[in-house]
């Protein structure tokens with residue numbers, strides 16, 4: 712099934728907020744409703760970070776959510792993958808990996824993006840393994856209570 716990322720819109724946000732992770736995973740990621748609310752405002756850290764929220768689609772079916780924030784003027788990190796989730800019914804089918812690969816392709820095509828970052832809970836073994844397999848390397852720093860990992864793209 713071909714996986715695509717579609718920007719959150721007036722048409723799809725209601726379907727995307729229905730997607731849920733497993734109960735025992737719920738402390739790893741905010742709800743999509745919360746993420747879409749946050750995405751309206753971005754945040755400030757060494758300049759402004761704009762948020763870019765997407766639905767992950769397998770064919771026509773919404774299966775997950777991905778959001779990154781960008782601040783191309785930042786001294787060290789230019790894009791931060793803030794959220795990734797795949798609905799409990801669709802996990803383990805390669806959609807999470809495909810979604811990250813798609814966003815990394817976009818980053819690689821954009822010369823403003825030199826370093827991508829991600830953070831995850833130290834207990835989130837699945838996420839850690841996935842990001843490490845794509846080349847993200849832990850810096851040893853924490854982003855809040857999460858491990859920070861970075862990927863140099865150029």
Ligand SMILES: CC(C)(COP(=O)(O)OP(=O)(O)OC[C@H]1O[C@@H](n2cnc3c(N)ncnc32)[C@H](O)[C@@H]1OP(=O)(O)O)[C@@H](O)C(=O)NCCC(=O)NCCS
Nearest residue numbers: 736739795796797802803804805806807808831837840841
């Ligand atoms: C993490 C998540 C997005 C992965 O999406 P997915 O579609 O289920 O994952 P994929 O099928 O693409 O698998 C990708 C890799 O993830 C790893 N993985 C995913 N879940 C795992 C688990 N529970 N245990 C161990 N490895 C796991 C595997 O290494 C897998 O690699 P493989 O392709 O070599 O088998 C999904 O499990 C999820 O939504 N989890 C809850 C929310 C969360 O933790 N988000 C990340 C916050 S940083």
